[in-house]
Amino acid sequence: MTRNRWIIVVSLIAVAILGLLVWRNWSPPRNNAAPATVRFGSFSSAVDYGPYIVAKNKGWFDEVLKAKGSSAEYTQFQSLPPINESFATGRVDVVFEAEPPAIVGKAAGIDIKIMGISCSLVQEILVPKNSNVNSITDLKNKKIAVLAGTSSHYGLLKILKEAGLNASNVEIIDMIPPDAKNAFQTGRIDAWAVWPPWIEQEEIAGTGRVLPRGDATIQSIMAVRGDFAKQYPDITRSLIEVLARAKQWIGANPAEAQGMVAKELNVSLDVVKRAWPRHDWSAQLTDAAMADIQAKADFLKSNAFIKNSVDVRGNLVDLSLNY
Numbered sequence: 001m002t003r004n005r006w007i008i009v010v011s012l013i014a015v016a017i018l019g020l021l022v023w024r025n026w027s028p029p030r031n032n033a034a035p036a037t038v039r040f041g042s043f044s045s046a047v048d049y050g051p052y053i054v055a056k057n058k059g060w061f062d063e064v065l066k067a068k069g070s071s072a073e074y075t076q077f078q079s080l081p082p083i084n085e086s087f088a089t090g091r092v093d094v095v096f097e098a099e100p101p102a103i104v105g106k107a108a109g110i111d112i113k114i115m116g117i118s119c120s121l122v123q124e125i126l127v128p129k130n131s132n133v134n135s136i137t138d139l140k141n142k143k144i145a146v147l148a149g150t151s152s153h154y155g156l157l158k159i160l161k162e163a164g165l166n167a168s169n170v171e172i173i174d175m176i177p178p179d180a181k182n183a184f185q186t187g188r189i190d191a192w193a194v195w196p197p198w199i200e201q202e203e204i205a206g207t208g209r210v211l212p213r214g215d216a217t218i219q220s221i222m223a224v225r226g227d228f229a230k231q232y233p234d235i236t237r238s239l240i241e242v243l244a245r246a247k248q249w250i251g252a253n254p255a256e257a258q259g260m261v262a263k264e265l266n267v268s269l270d271v272v273k274r275a276w277p278r279h280d281w282s283a284q285l286t287d288a289a290m291a292d293i294q295a296k297a298d299f300l301k302s303n304a305f306i307k308n309s310v311d312v313r314g315n316l317v318d319l320s321l322n323y
Contacts, residue, residue: 034070034235035093035228041075043083043097044177045265047196047275048220051118051246052096053264054257060245064238084110093228094239098151098195100305102223103297106316107306111226113318114293115236116243120283123155123216124199126184126192126208133190136163136211142190143171145180149305151218154296156193159214184208196275197267204270219289229321237321250281290317 040061042049055061061072075092077083084105086092095101096118105112125144127133133142136159146153153172160166173189177198183189185207192198192208195218202208222243229236250257254276262272283289294312301309310316 034065034068035232037071037073038065038094038228038235038239039073039075039086039092041077041083041086041092041095043077043080043095043101045076046220047261047265047272048098048119048121048218048279049096050250050257050261050279050281051243052222053261054250055242055246057260057264058246058249060242061239064242065235068235068238070235080104084108084112087112087223087225090225090227093225095223097221097223099219099221099293099296100150100154100300102221102316103293103300103310103312104149104306105223106310107297107300107308109308112316113224113226113229114221114285114312114316115224115229115318115321116222116240117283117285117289118220118222118243118247118281120217120219120280120289121195122213122278123152123159123193123195123218124210124213124278125156125159126194126199126202126210127190128184128187129207129209131190131209133211136160136214137165139163139191139211140165140169141171143173143188144191144193145173145175145183145189146193147176147180148172148174149300149303151296152193152195154299155214155216155218157299158216162214196278197265197271200271200274201267203274204268217292219283219293221293224318229318233321240321247281285317285319285322293317 042052056074065072080101083095083101087105088110102112102114133139144156146156157167160170175183177194180192180194181198184192184202199210224236258269258272258276262269290313297310297312300306
């Protein structure tokens, strides 16, 4: 998807949602009763969803919801528009994703809250194993694939800037990971900015290696539909506690957690083991993390991926239910 198509998609979502929000522009009453079903989702699949995967497989979400007379339903989204459409229409309540989708939704007028963080992970740039590119500066005039408007896109530009380069010094090609994988393996691109497990699959296959890393991270977050959090604060708090429980369990049981993630993602255990150290499972929504998310919101605005500014600390992150 090109940047122009990406912008058109986001604009159409915003227009479609505005009408809906007009009649839904009210604050639902707090309700201690439970909904019949709490709908969970994730944006594609990634190693950084480890806490969500563990909690789902251990039955912890189902456990706390059953105690409140509710049940869980799980789905996986493959693109951004259905996520924010589902948030706007109340067809999903909690989504595990990186920061940009939540920022895009908030900018479009959807009431989304970041209420937890799964982990922080390092942004890597992959090059072919036999490439003559050995440093970030060697990327000058090279073709680099990245999914436009993502944390990896922001991270790539940040890493280039730290090395004295900018977007005009390279050719950035907008590609979804499966297409970028094919382009990488067939030599049509010189580098690829992406997230686990894509990186590790190329490393283990002997087809790729990462460059010395720059100072760029991805925040893997838990986004909650604003109306849901207002209407069911007790349930929302319980879900936040389950996320924290899963993160602690991962720290104490890394081998078992890696097995669960490998099975869920349908990748080899070696791939997940290799990716594991790139993730900080103890990460919290600190001032530094919120500043990083704000930088990505500003990046999306300045590059016309969104039309409206987003105040991350004031309107997007909500820590009011955190224990």
